[in-house]
Amino acid sequence: AFVVTDNCIKCKYTDCVAVCPADAFYEGPNFLVISPDDCIDCDLCPVECPAGAIFQEDEVPEDQKEFIKLNAELAEIWPRITEVKAPPSDAKEWDGVKNKINHLII
Numbered sequence: 001a002f003v004v005t006d007n008c009i010k011c012k013y014t015d016c017v018a019v020c021p022a023d024a025f026y027e028g029p030n031f032l033v034i035s036p037d038d039c040i041d042c043d044l045c046p047v048e049c050p051a052g053a054i055f056q057e058d059e060v061p062e063d064q065k066e067f068i069k070l071n072a073e074l075a076e077i078w079p080r081i082t083e084v085k086a087p088p089s090d091a092k093e094w095d096g097v098k099n100k101i102n103h104l105i106i
């Protein structure tokens, strides 16, 4: 499955949602995750993410591995999102900031 990682937090552009044929995305207050049960590995979403936050499970950077489990867990408790919405007004300022996991709201 594909995995959403740290740089999505507080950016949450949602462009990924528009292309997913499996409706595999789930939405929290400031982050999106992919359900490994829903993802069909079509590889369409990574290139759509302006923040470069989506990786195939085997290619998740070493310092982001915790997001594999986090995607699976949060997909169980967050509602599915199937439509694009406007990103936070300060999304650009947060793009590229490291360790945004400290700002993750569950």
Ligand code: SF4
Pocket: 002, 019, 020, 021, 022, 023, 024, 025, 034, 038, 039, 040, 041, 042, 043, 044, 045, 046
């Ligand atoms: Fe959806 Fe395809 Fe991305 Fe999986 S890889 S989350 S199926 S767009």
Ligand code: F3S
Pocket: 004, 007, 008, 009, 011, 012, 013, 014, 015, 016, 017, 032, 048, 049, 050, 051, 052, 053, 054
């Ligand atoms: Fe997040 Fe990128 Fe989607 S910032 S909401 S994974 S387009």
